[in-house]
Amino acid sequence: MPDSRARRNPELFARLTPEQQAMVRRGNVAVGFSPEMVRLALGQPDRIQERTDVRNREVWNYNSNVGLWRDRTLVIFQDGAVTALQSESKPSD
Numbered sequence: 001m002p003d004s005r006a007r008r009n010p011e012l013f014a015r016l017t018p019e020q021q022a023m024v025r026r027g028n029v030a031v032g033f034s035p036e037m038v039r040l041a042l043g044q045p046d047r048i049q050e051r052t053d054v055r056n057r058e059v060w061n062y063n064s065n066v067g068l069w070r071d072r073t074l075v076i077f078q079d080g081a082v083t084a085l086q087s088e089s090k091p092s093d
Contacts, residue, residue, distance in 0.1 A: 008040055029075060033082045038075055045075070054078070068092055 005024050006013040013021060016037070023030060024041040033041075038060065045060035060075040070092045076084040 005040055008043075009036065012036055012040060029082060029085065031082050031084070034080060035077065038082065042073075042075070056080070065092055 005027070006021070013024065016024065020030075020033075020037070024037065027041055029038050029041050042062055046063050047061040049059045049061070051057040051059060056079045058077045060077070062073040062075070064071045068091055069089050071087065071089050074086040075082055076086070
Protein backbone atom coordinates (compact mmCIF):
# COMPACT_ATOMS: atom_id res chain seq x y z
CA MET A 1 0.00 0.00 0.00
CA PRO A 2 1.77 3.16 -1.17
CA ASP A 3 0.31 5.44 1.49
CA SER A 4 1.85 3.28 4.22
CA ARG A 5 5.24 4.68 3.21
CA ALA A 6 4.04 8.22 3.93
CA ARG A 7 2.79 7.10 7.35
CA ARG A 8 6.23 5.80 8.37
CA ASN A 9 7.41 9.36 8.92
CA PRO A 10 4.69 11.88 8.02
CA GLU A 11 6.77 14.92 9.00
CA LEU A 12 9.63 13.94 6.68
CA PHE A 13 7.23 12.99 3.89
CA ALA A 14 5.53 16.40 4.11
CA ARG A 15 8.92 18.16 3.65
CA LEU A 16 9.70 16.31 0.41
CA THR A 17 9.12 17.86 -2.99
CA PRO A 18 6.13 16.49 -4.96
CA GLU A 19 8.56 14.59 -7.22
CA GLN A 20 10.31 13.01 -4.21
CA GLN A 21 6.95 12.11 -2.66
CA ALA A 22 5.94 10.35 -5.88
CA MET A 23 9.22 8.43 -5.91
CA VAL A 24 8.81 7.37 -2.28
CA ARG A 25 5.24 6.21 -2.98
CA ARG A 26 6.58 4.02 -5.81
CA GLY A 27 9.37 2.66 -3.59
CA ASN A 28 12.10 4.38 -5.61
CA VAL A 29 15.14 6.34 -4.46
CA ALA A 30 17.52 8.73 -6.22
CA VAL A 31 20.99 10.18 -5.90
CA GLY A 32 20.94 12.83 -3.19
CA PHE A 33 18.37 11.10 -0.96
CA SER A 34 19.22 11.03 2.76
CA PRO A 35 19.22 7.78 4.76
CA GLU A 36 15.84 8.78 6.26
CA MET A 37 14.36 9.26 2.78
CA VAL A 38 15.67 5.85 1.69
CA ARG A 39 14.13 4.18 4.76
CA LEU A 40 10.86 5.91 3.95
CA ALA A 41 10.89 4.52 0.39
CA LEU A 42 12.45 1.08 0.91
CA GLY A 43 12.22 0.31 4.63
CA GLN A 44 15.05 -1.08 6.72
CA PRO A 45 17.93 -2.57 4.71
CA ASP A 46 18.73 -6.24 5.03
CA ARG A 47 22.34 -5.34 5.75
CA ILE A 48 24.47 -2.23 6.18
CA GLN A 49 28.17 -2.30 5.32
CA GLU A 50 30.49 0.45 6.41
CA ARG A 51 33.31 0.80 3.94
CA THR A 52 36.70 1.14 5.55
CA ASP A 53 38.43 1.90 2.24
CA VAL A 54 36.40 5.08 1.76
CA ARG A 55 35.69 7.46 4.64
CA ASN A 56 32.05 8.09 5.58
CA ARG A 57 30.74 5.53 3.07
CA GLU A 58 27.99 2.99 3.67
CA VAL A 59 26.38 0.42 1.43
CA TRP A 60 22.82 -0.67 2.20
CA ASN A 61 21.71 -4.03 0.83
CA TYR A 62 18.10 -4.80 -0.05
CA ASN A 63 17.21 -8.33 -1.17
CA SER A 64 13.92 -9.74 -2.37
CA ASN A 65 12.68 -12.88 -4.06
CA VAL A 66 10.04 -12.47 -6.73
CA GLY A 67 8.88 -15.71 -8.28
CA LEU A 68 11.92 -17.47 -9.68
CA TRP A 69 14.11 -14.37 -9.46
CA ARG A 70 16.24 -12.91 -6.69
CA ASP A 71 16.63 -9.13 -6.80
CA ARG A 72 19.39 -7.25 -5.04
CA THR A 73 19.67 -3.48 -4.73
CA LEU A 74 22.67 -1.67 -3.30
CA VAL A 75 22.23 1.91 -2.11
CA ILE A 76 25.60 3.61 -1.73
CA PHE A 77 25.95 6.60 0.59
CA GLN A 78 28.82 9.03 0.91
CA ASP A 79 28.72 11.63 3.69
CA GLY A 80 25.04 10.95 4.40
CA ALA A 81 23.60 11.13 0.88
CA VAL A 82 22.97 8.57 -1.85
CA THR A 83 25.73 8.75 -4.46
CA ALA A 84 24.96 5.59 -6.46
CA LEU A 85 22.46 2.75 -6.88
CA GLN A 86 23.14 -0.74 -8.21
CA SER A 87 20.53 -3.37 -8.99
CA GLU A 88 20.77 -6.93 -10.24
CA SER A 89 18.37 -9.79 -10.81
CA LYS A 90 19.40 -13.43 -10.88
CA PRO A 91 17.52 -16.68 -11.03
CA SER A 92 16.87 -18.06 -7.53
CA ASP A 93 19.04 -21.01 -6.56
